[in-house]
Every structure is written in structure tokens, then in C-alpha cells.
Amino acid sequence: WDSTGYPQFMTTIEPNISITIVSNTSFSSFILFSKHLISLFFSYRHREAYTWTNPTCCVHNVIIGKLWIEQYGTVEIINHSTGDKCILNFKPCGLFGKELHRIEGYIQDKNKKKLSVIYGKWTECLWCIDPYSYENYKKNERKGGDQKKPKPRDEPENDEADDMPEIQETVQVIPGSKLLWRISSRPSNSSQMYNFTSFTVTLNELEKGMEDILAPTDCRLRPDIRHMENGEIDVMSYPLLSIPRIWFGPLKDPS
Numbered sequence: 001w002d003s004t005g006y007p008q009f010m011t012t013i014e015p016n017i018s019i020t021i022v023s024n025t026s027f028s029s030f031i032l033f034s035k036h037l038i039s040l041f042f043s044y045r046h047r048e049a050y051t052w053t054n055p056t057c058c059v060h061n062v063i064i065g066k067l068w069i070e071q072y073g074t075v076e077i078i079n080h081s082t083g084d085k086c087i088l089n090f091k092p093c094g095l096f097g098k099e100l101h102r103i104e105g106y107i108q109d110k111n112k113k114k115l116s117v118i119y120g121k122w123t124e125c126l127w128c129i130d131p132y133s134y135e136n137y138k139k140n141e142r143k144g145g146d147q148k149k150p151k152p153r154d155e156p157e158n159d160e161a162d163d164m165p166e167i168q169e170t171v172q173v174i175p176g177s178k179l180l181w182r183i184s185s186r187p188s189n190s191s192q193m194y195n196f197t198s199f200t201v202t203l204n205e206l207e208k209g210m211e212d213i214l215a216p217t218d219c220r221l222r223p224d225i226r227h228m229e230n231g232e233i234d235v236m237s238y239p240l241l242s243i244p245r246i247w248f249g250p251l252k253d254p255s
Helices: 006-010 131-144 223-229 241-250
Strands: 020-023 029-033 039-040 048-052 057-058 068-079 083-088 102-106 114-121 125-129 178-182
Touching: 114 131, 125 131
Parallel strands: none
Antiparallel strands: 020 029, 029 039, 039 048, 048 068, 057 068, 068 083, 083 102, 102 114, 114 125, 125 178
16 A cells, blocks of 8 residues: 555555456556445546445336335545545435436535535536535526426326436536536447437447457456357357456366
């Protein structure tokens, strides 16, 4: 741990808990996964350490109905190098689905002074704005009273299924806001590729020169994966018979 520059922090933040480390070969950064806390360390150049908690993830209609995911709860992202903190509130769906996927929060310094307000949807985009402009906008919005009350949904015939509410209007951008993140569009053939994003579609791609830097056990080097990527489905199952021998050695004769 001495090479990371955070030996004391790493031994005191989550004592007596099993963790998993994901890192690159240069150890310029790595992530620690624990049951309740995730830590990210930028060593050498940035020398910053972050920890954050995950929101509650609720999967609806596991047994019956259409699957849909709801995330709610409070997420705290702490910069242990500067003392800054970001508090994000993942709002629950609610009765009429008005708050579905919505996020609101703020960034504060070590003296608890609000620096920025963050709002948006975790399925679309995130924006930030200074707290003064945000509060003025909210006050004018409440005074205007032009918000339309959501119409109650018709009761579903099958009350056993927890149907996903219709997604309301997209994020209303407050003047003066700065875009932090926007979701990338899915590829045109996403429906034929299990609704994968551009990132997930390319996870098994093997470009030239990658064989020299990948670990021998990387799944992209597996023969069956290569046949599958090339569309050779009939040939794909044959290399599976040789994989146990590659990883565990030749099979021994029980006699």
C-alpha cells in the first residue's frame, strides 16, 4: 500500500472487510469494492481518494409482468483529499411516476458551503448550476403555479404486476446550467443485439496488437468467443471441449 500514497487511509476506512481490487498495470488508479462502500484512488499525478455508496436498486416484476429497474436513495461521494462532498438524491418513482429516474443533489466543500447543484435523470443527462440561480428558479416556478397535475393512471386489470409508469417529460434545463453528462445513443441495430449499448457490443472485440497486452486468460482470446464474434455459431461449441485442458491440464485417466 505504500506505493499508493494512502497507506493510513486504506487501513482505517473499512477495517475487517473483504474487498476486491480492480487496477491497470501501471497502478495509476484502482477501485476497491466492498459490501457497502466503493473507493477510488488516483495516485501519482492526482493523489486523490474518493469513496461513495450505491443507491438502492429495485427490480420490479421479477416473476410476472415487464421487468423494469428503479434506483432510489442517497449517494454520498467524498473526496478525502480536499474534504469536498457530493450528495445525490435518487428519487423514488412515486404514485404517478413523476419522479422516475430523477436525481437532485449538490456539491459542498469541507466547510459545508454549497458550491453547485446537480439535477437531471440517471437515464438521460445530468446538469449543474450555482445554488443561487437554482433556488431563484425554484421560487419562481412555485409562484407561477403553472405545473400541471399528473393525471391518475387507469388501474391495471392484473394487480399482480407492478407496471412501469410512463416516463414523464425529459429534463427541463434551467438557464445558465452546464451539461455534465449525457447518455450516448444506442446503435441502430441495438434491438437485434439484446439492446446493448455501443460499449457493450464491442466488449469482445479483438483489435490488432491487443494479444500482446492482454492476459492469457482474457475471454477475448478464447476460440469460442472468436467464432461467436465472427458469426460461426456451428463451430463455436467445438473449442469449448479444449478449454478445460488449456486451463487445468490434460485429463487424467481415472484407472
